[in-house]
Amino acid sequence: AQKITQTQPGMFVQEKEAVTLDCTYDTSDPSYGLFWYKQPSSGEMIFLIYQGSYDQQNATEGRYSLNFQKARKSANLVISASQLGDSAMYFCAMTKGRRALTFGSGTRLQVQP
Amino acid sequence: DTGVSQDPRHKITKRGQNVTFRCDPISEHNRLYWYRQTLGQGPEFLTYFQNEAQLEKSRLLSDRFSAERPKGSFSTLEIQRTEQGDSAMYLCASSALDRLSYNEQFFGPGTRLTVL
Numbered sequence: 001a002q003k004i005t006q007t008q009p010g011m012f013v014q015e016k017e018a019v020t021l022d023c024t025y026d027t028s029d030p031s032y033g034l035f036w037y038k039q040p041s042s043g044e045m046i047f048l049i050y051q052g053s054y055d056q057q058n059a060t061e062g063r064y065s066l067n068f069q070k071a072r073k074s075a076n077l078v079i080s081a082s083q084l085g086d087s088a089m090y091f092c093a094m095t096k097g098r099r100a101l102t103f104g105s106g107t108r109l110q111v112q113p
Numbered sequence: 114d115t116g117v118s119q120d121p122r123h124k125i126t127k128r129g130q131n132v133t134f135r136c137d138p139i140s141e142h143n144r145l146y147w148y149r150q151t152l153g154q155g156p157e158f159l160t161y162f163q164n165e166a167q168l169e170k171s172r173l174l175s176d177r178f179s180a181e182r183p184k185g186s187f188s189t190l191e192i193q194r195t196e197q198g199d200s201a202m203y204l205c206a207s208s209a210l211d212r213l214s215y216n217e218q219f220f221g222p223g224t225r226l227t228v229l
Contacts, residue, residue, distance in 0.1 A: 004155075033216065043202060045156070045220035091155050095216055100146055100169070101206075103155030 002027045004092050004104035011109050013082045020067070021077040021107045023092030032096050034075040036066065039089040039106070048090075051075060082111045115139060117221035119205050125227045126195055133191045134224045138207030145188050146218060147180055148204040149173065156204055162188060195228045202226075 003026040013019040025034065036048040051059045051066045059066040067076040079086055087110050093101040118137045126132050138145050144163050148156035159178070160170045164185035174180075177195075182188040192199055202225050206218040 035217075037220075042222075043225075044222050045204065045206070047217055047219070050217065093155070097216070099216075100148075100158035100161050100171075101156070101218060102158070105153075106155050 002029075002032070002094055002096065002102040004094055004102055006092055006104035006107050008107045009105075011107055013079075013109065013111055015084060015111055015113050016081055018078060018080045019082055019109065021079070021090050021092075021109065023075045023077065023104060025073050025075060025092070025094050027073075027094065027096070029096045032094055034066070034068070035093045035095070035101065036064070036075075036077045037091045037093060037103075038086075039091060041088070045091070049077070079109075084111050084113060087111045117205055117207050117219050119203075119221040119224050121224055122222060123225050123227075125229065127229050128197060129194055131191065131193045132195060132226065133189055134203055134205075134226075135187060135189050136205030136221060137187045138205070139209075139219055140186075142207035142209050142219070143185075144208045144216075145182055146206040146208075147188070147190055148206065150202040150204055150223070151200075159190075159203075192226075195226075197228045200226055200228045 005024045032053045034051045038046045049061045049064045051068045063080045065078045089106045091106045093103045120135045146161040147159040150156040162182040177193045180190045202223045204223045205221045208218045
């Protein structure tokens with residue numbers, strides 16, 4: 001069974017600073033995918049970034065980067081230069097193949113001016 | 114708008130009533146997923162379809178829940194004899210089976226169900 005753990009219920013960050021959101025996972029499968037989604041107060045889930053278990057390099061998408069440490073089974077999201085619009089819930093998720101996503105409980109990020 | 118759409122966006126019902134939700138995926142997407150999200154939690158998988166075939170159902174999907182995707186396009190999720198514990202956001206997502214890279218799922222805006 002797959003499991004995602006997000007140990008930070010809430011985080012604060014000052015505007016323009018970087019922030020790291022933690023995610024650890026557990027799986028016995030050698031092949032899997034790791035995702036981060038953002039959920040603003042409006043409710044829609046917005047895809048941010050993906051990391052495959054066999055990818056050699058950490059994924060990056062604009063201001064988002066994924067710090068993938070396979071041996072530690074961690075997939076932390078780093079947001080650089082935080083903006084007020086980054087305030088939202090952030091979910092780490094994983095999947096095997098093209099099956100459904102398993103989500104963590106999320107981290108609420110609040111960006112302060 | 115060519116994203117995933119869901120209808121209705123909000124539904125308030127009385128305990129014991131039946132409700133049905135609709136999801137229209139992105140048109141070329143073969144796979145369609147249903148998730149349930151309760152307050153303060155991450156989404157939990159309910160079921161998914163590949164074209165019209167229902168390939169997997171979660172243990173969360175009790176016999177009061179049924180989902181269909183009759184022509185491999187839109188999908189419906191029905192809850193019979195609703196209970197207060199069914200109050201949640203019901204999210205639909207779709208993905209393209211033939212993507213070579215990864216199974217990026219695109220989510221709809223959700224249907225928020227309140228059972229009184």
